[in-house]
Amino acid sequence: MGLAEFQQVLATLYTDEAFRRQFFEDETLNAESLGLNAGDLDLLKRLNPGEVAYFSQSLVNKHYSEAGPWVPWVCLALGNKAKKLFQRYLGQRDPSKSLNPRQHAKAFIEYLQERSVLQEVPAPCFYDLLKYERCRLMAEGLLYLNVLKMQYPLKDILHVLHQGGDLWLVGARACWVAWLKLPGMQRPLQLILTWPSFKR
Amino acid sequence: VEEGAAAVAVIEQITGISDLPVLGAGLGYRPAFQRDVLLYRSQIDFLEIVADHYMCPGPQKRAELTMLAKNFTLIPHGLNLSLGSADGLNKGYLARMARLIDVIDPPWWSEHIAFTRTKNIEIGHLTPIPYTWEAVDVFCRNVETVREYIDVPLILENITNMLQLPGAEMTEAQFISEILTRTDCGLLLDITNLHTNAVNFGFDPIEFLEQLPLERVVQLHYVGGHRQGDKLIDSHSSDTPPEVWDLMAELLRRNVPVKAAVLERDDNLPTCYDLLGELSGARELGRQFGQWA
Numbered sequence: 001m002g003l004a005e006f007q008q009v010l011a012t013l014y015t016d017e018a019f020r021r022q023f024f025e026d027e028t029l030n031a032e033s034l035g036l037n038a039g040d041l042d043l044l045k046r047l048n049p050g051e052v053a054y055f056s057q058s059l060v061n062k063h064y065s066e067a068g069p070w071v072p073w074v075c076l077a078l079g080n081k082a083k084k085l086f087q088r089y090l091g092q093r094d095p096s097k098s099l100n101p102r103q104h105a106k107a108f109i110e111y112l113q114e115r116s117v118l119q120e121v122p123a124p125c126f127y128d129l130l131k132y133e134r135c136r137l138m139a140e141g142l143l144y145l146n147v148l149k150m151q152y153p154l155k156d157i158l159h160v161l162h163q164g165g166d167l168w169l170v171g172a173r174a175c176w177v178a179w180l181k182l183p184g185m186q187r188p189l190q191l192i193l194t195w196p197s198f199k200r
Numbered sequence: 201v202e203e204g205a206a207a208v209a210v211i212e213q214i215t216g217i218s219d220l221p222v223l224g225a226g227l228g229y230r231p232a233f234q235r236d237v238l239l240y241r242s243q244i245d246f247l248e249i250v251a252d253h254y255m256c257p258g259p260q261k262r263a264e265l266t267m268l269a270k271n272f273t274l275i276p277h278g279l280n281l282s283l284g285s286a287d288g289l290n291k292g293y294l295a296r297m298a299r300l301i302d303v304i305d306p307p308w309w310s311e312h313i314a315f316t317r318t319k320n321i322e323i324g325h326l327t328p329i330p331y332t333w334e335a336v337d338v339f340c341r342n343v344e345t346v347r348e349y350i351d352v353p354l355i356l357e358n359i360t361n362m363l364q365l366p367g368a369e370m371t372e373a374q375f376i377s378e379i380l381t382r383t384d385c386g387l388l389l390d391i392t393n394l395h396t397n398a399v400n401f402g403f404d405p406i407e408f409l410e411q412l413p414l415e416r417v418v419q420l421h422y423v424g425g426h427r428q429g430d431k432l433i434d435s436h437s438s439d440t441p442p443e444v445w446d447l448m449a450e451l452l453r454r455n456v457p458v459k460a461a462v463l464e465r466d467d468n469l470p471t472c473y474d475l476l477g478e479l480s481g482a483r484e485l486g487r488q489f490g491q492w493a
Binding site for chain 1: 252258259260263280284285286287315317318319320321322323324325327330332334335338362363364365366367467
């Protein structure tokens with residue numbers, strides 16, 4: 001086995017939980033199926049499974065701690081499920097693509113937008129929140145203009161999250177969020193319009 | 201001994217490491233420090249920036265980089281070149297690094313002795329290289345490729361190992377010595393990483409130091425981490441512990457011509473002002489051993 005094959009198996013062990021479990025637990029694992037010979041497999045089996053799992057978890061923690069701050073409201077809404085969902089997102093993504101934290105955050109939102117990934121049915125306004133965070137992340141570059149129509153008022157959603165309340169309490173009201181970024185502006189201008197402007 | 205000293209002198213002459221400027225006590229720049237670094241400019245000798253954050257800069261990052269470059273000497277510190285990858289280097293990444301270095305014009309730049317990717321997996325973190333002769337060859341070949349793009353001196357950093365790889369043909373110190381000897385690179389000795397590995401894997405850090413070509417040390421890193429059970433975690437999240445200061449003093453006592461030391465704080469980030477004491481401590485230590493004023 002050459003160094004390239006050795007590193008390939010290591011990288012898979014670090015990033016693929018299912019492979020890692022099979023590698024360390026399956027006594028009948030066939031070396032050839034991994035592109036290795038028996039000696040190579042014996043060598044790699046000398047890795048400490050606990051150390052590998054620990055390192056793998058540290059990778060998840062690192063990515064989450066970097067990407068999470070880009071989508072703070074979604075992480076707040078998901079509470080202690082956020083990191084587990086982020087780990088599941090990492091597990092299904094294409095590992096060959098290098099993403100920066102902002103790109104990871106955007107891909108995480110897109111993963112959450114596939115409704116089936118959330119086992120419990122979230123409050124309806126949660127999907128508006130996902131759309132909002134995604135549009136906010138896209139507001140970069142020299143020039144940006146976007147308008148998002150929401151079914152639930154953004155200010156109410158953020159207020160409830162800020163107060164630690166229940167998103168199911170947010171009632172439907174039409175809301176538009178607009179972003180405008182022109183050359184020379186460091187941050188986009190964000191405008192929120194809710195109709196009717198008061199709660200009935 | 202005389203032959204050895206002569207060889208060292210020749211290597212230094214070739215690499216120009218001894219000609220690099222003395223920078224003093226610097227700070228690992230984080231965006232949260234943007235305003236404060238200007239406020240405390242007189243107490244921060246230079247800044248080390250994470251190169252990856254400025255490779256495809258938007259207007260905000262470009263403005264930040266311009267402001268920093270106008271006020272400080274900047275040292276770019278790369279995270280994802282993956283010099284240990286047997287599949288070779290990502291040429292796009294390397295070209296972006298070259299462009300950044302061209303813009304900043306630093307006295308040197310740094311990367312890690314690690315691999316972060318294979319041909320189809322981006323690990324996204326620094327991971328240890330198996331300490332084998334094949335890995336030495338791969339690493340040196342990759343450094344040669346880097347040289348085709350960047351002629352500014354490159355210094356290489358030892359990493360924290362969270363796991364030990366089987367099949368090693370040499371120790372980590374021997375591996376580092378070998379690649380430094382075969383390339384024209386300097387050493388960025390991360391004192392905290394050395395201390396962390398020594399605690400976690402039970403070896404003597406002084407013996408480790410004695411196996412290194414210390415005349416190649418250009419820069420130091422230091423910071424504190426945290427304990428998790430019986431392990432030390434290199435989280436860059438706390439004040440530099442006394443053991444790391446002691447190890448730094450032990451190194452400087454050996455008359456190693458270090459040019460710079462960088463406090464590398466990331467997590468649990470205090471204000472810039474709160475870190476000035478540690479910078480002052482490193483500056484004082486350098487002064488004590490005649491390294492930097």
